Amino acid sequence: MTLKSSFAAGVFLGAALVCGPVAALELKETPGLSPDLPPVAERVPSEPLIVDLEARGRTIGQHGGALDTLIGRAKDVRLINVWGYARLVGYNEDLELVPDLLEDVEVEDGRIFTLHTREGHKWSDGHPFGAEDLRYYFEDVVSNEYLTPAGLPPFLLVNGKGPTFEVLDETTVRYTWDEPNPLFLPELAKSRPPFIYRPAHYLKQFHGDYGDPEFLKEEAAKVKARSWAPLQGKKDDMYNARNVDLPSLQPWVRNRDNSDLRFILERNPYYHRVDSTGQQLPYIDEIIMTVADGKLIPAKAQAGEANLQARNLSFSDITVLKKGEKQNDYVTALWSNTKGSEISLLPNLTVKDPVWRELLRDTRFRHALSLSLDRKLLNKVLFFGLGTPGNDTVLPQSPLYKPEYTTKWAEYDPDRANALLDEIGLTERDKEGIRLMPDGRPLQIIVETAGEQQVELDALELVTDMWKDIGIKLFAKPSQRDNLRERSITGELVMSVWSGMENGIPTSEMPPEDLAPVRGDLALWHYWGDHYETQGKGGEKPDWPPAERLLELYKAWLVSKTPEERTKIWTEMLQIHADETIRIGLVSGVRQPVVIKDVENVPLEGIYGWDPGAHFGIHRMDEFYLAD
Structure with missing residues (x-):
């Protein structure tokens, strides 16, 4: 039984994001990308995720531009991997689990999960993404006593026992537990998911079972690591966005390591989603995160220094933000906060x-x-x-x-x-x-x-x-x-x-x-x-x-x-x-202010939370586009 028809299996039905057969879709090139890249048909999966924007009350967007936002500390650059919200499976705005990076999920008896990746899907560096990347995580990372001395994490255990893991083919893997594991899929959809896949082609060079011993010794010395295991840990940074060499599947990727005050996140040219007109997402070329004193962010947002801002804003800022709307040409949307209580x-x-x-x-x-x-x-x-x-x-x-x-x-x-x-x-x-x-x-x-x-x-x-x-x-x-x-x-x-x-x-x-x-x-x-x-x-x-x-x-x-x-x-x-x-x-039910300046497809009524929600993620930030 697949995720697309799995109420009986206890998994939410995914609202249809796919609007038609890919064969009938004419893919369009994205302006501004390097001419050295392969054509779009070779960059996206053979069956990309086609999003039907109009069915959800949104408009077809246009490519280009940079979106400015403010963060209160350098480590918040990791929010790009939250807001992008590309997940194996993720929540849609109706709080239903839907396949995303995965083409499909089959669930049998609540304990057998068969995951199908998309044929032709690639990492941000153009290398194929598939079953080997999921195998590498399970067998070489989380089952390796040097990298994971505590053993398998709770979401992979049922009554203390891990799953049987199988690679069925280049795009298919299966996890089988003795008893149901309802924790598995929701864990994959979190704002900070476990990333049960890793770019094996990149990380193997830093792994003791694969890498050249002399190379490992030299690289470990560069980062003051005592052995290959902590070296691998530093390179394996799927969430924090600190390793600019690590390939990604998110809509925007950090490729530059030249500042701790201003971060430029660039579009992933191999991203797996396209709109119904054949335009590859994300629409926006760059997300620019500028570090500012958290106490000053409301004033900076009021001054029009951010295209999209919710971080470091609170209910008490609404009055001030509303006063600045006309002068600085932005809108203050009031989203529903998802906390059980504000205090x-x-x-x-x-x-x-x-x-x-x-x-x-x-x-x-x-x-x-x-x-x-x-x-x-x-x-x-x-x-x-x-x-x-x-x-x-x-x-x-x-x-x-x-x-x-x-x-x-x-x-x-x-x-x-x-x-x-x-x-x-x-x-x-x-x-x-x-x-x-x-x-x-x-x-x-x-x-x-x-x-x-x-x-x-x-x-x-x-x-x-x-x-x-x-x-x-x-x-x-x-x-x-x-x-x-x-x-x-x-x-x-x-x-x-x-x-x-x-x-x-x-x-x-x-x-x-x-x-x-x-x-x-x-x-x-x-x-x-x-x-x-x-x-x-x-x-x-x-x-x-x-x-x-x-x-x-x-x-x-x-x-x-x-x-x-x-x-x-x-x-x-x-x-x-x-x-x-x-x-x-x-x-x-206290409202969260969201400042929107020259950005389209951002809902005026939304939900703002961590899990589920991923802040902007559940509303698909890759579908936002700049008005100018």
């Missing part, structure tokens, strides 16, 4: 302090904290009333959404909050009216923040007054991201403020990792997440019934076979979060 308070359920641990795990305490929040006031003061007050959960755009997930235990009811705290036994107070903890300490919650968002500090000021009304004192502690994470790891963190669930628009086919204690980087439950990630070697095994059940459900999702099974799992997990108020969300 969320995260109690550390694995905090080291035993008194705090017991209190934070008491459902009544978390309910009291939530009921004491006047979210309508927070929304009005912080977001001009344009957001949605409520919990940190899935948004209405998700097919899994239910209104009660947003509203349960999120109404403003300080009397009920006080009653719950009294019920717990927190009835004694100090002379300032602050309740006393069971061990006699004043009930003072230190809420730590990375200090990166002023709106978080503004929110905490308002929450401070609201919690004071129920006898709880809040201290906001600005810190740095690394320090906050370190305190989470050591168990000293009591509570933190962060943005909400990364993916507020999930489908049942997406892994529910935001809801289960499976990630050690989440300040909500570091020890439990670390225990899962290290397979029991670190952290702590969950010993709180809701967390235990969430973990059981997550593991059930990992071996599920049908969309119905996965929907049932997601529903129970979301209900647990709603019933328990595990995260204390404040306001969701």
